[in-house]
Amino acid sequence: MKPYFRVTWNVLKYNLIKFFKCKNLKIRGIVLLGYNTKLQVHKTSQICIGKNVVSDGRCVIIADKNAKVEIGDKVYFNENVMISAKKNITIGNGCQFGPNVKIFDNNHQFNKEKGVLFEHTMGDVIIGNNCWIAANVIILKGAVIGDNCVISAGCVVKEYIPPASIVTQERAIKIVPIEDREL
DSSP states (O other): OOOHHHHHHHHHHHHHHHHHHTTTEOSEEEEBBBTOOOEEEEOOOOOEEEETTOOOOOOOEEEOTTTEEESSSSSOOOOOEEEEEEEEEOOOTTTTTTOOEEESSEEOOOOOOOOEEEEEEOOEEEEEEEOOTTOEEEEEOOOOOOOTTOOOOOEEEEEEEEESSOOOOOOOOOOOOOOOOOO
């Protein structure tokens, strides 16, 4: 089935968001965002979504006051991707995101006297062109991922990744037999 209704729905939905909530919402072409895609934006945030952006299932994009989110052309988001911006998140052209990927350019401040505070620390997140971000990856503030990178499933990224790199996060699995014990 051709996605005509979905395209029409997206045009209507995002034009209403632009008119009523966020004047700085720009969609540069046809997008096939899933019906469950949620755009939670502040009126001063800037959102730019490129051509041929596709999301399957639920995708949440949060842009707080004065935050900037830029998504390039031909980007694919799988189920349950979340983008949370308080400062700046940039995603290059041709990137693909597996299920349950989370991108945060912010983190709560905390201290030993008061615990977690409502204030945040922030840092840019920049993802280059043609990157594959696999399932359950978490990208944190300060991450810069070069072009043509592969970030393997389950990684936590918070630093510079040079272009054309494959990132894995080794986790040793320990298997111990159950011993019979008297209780």
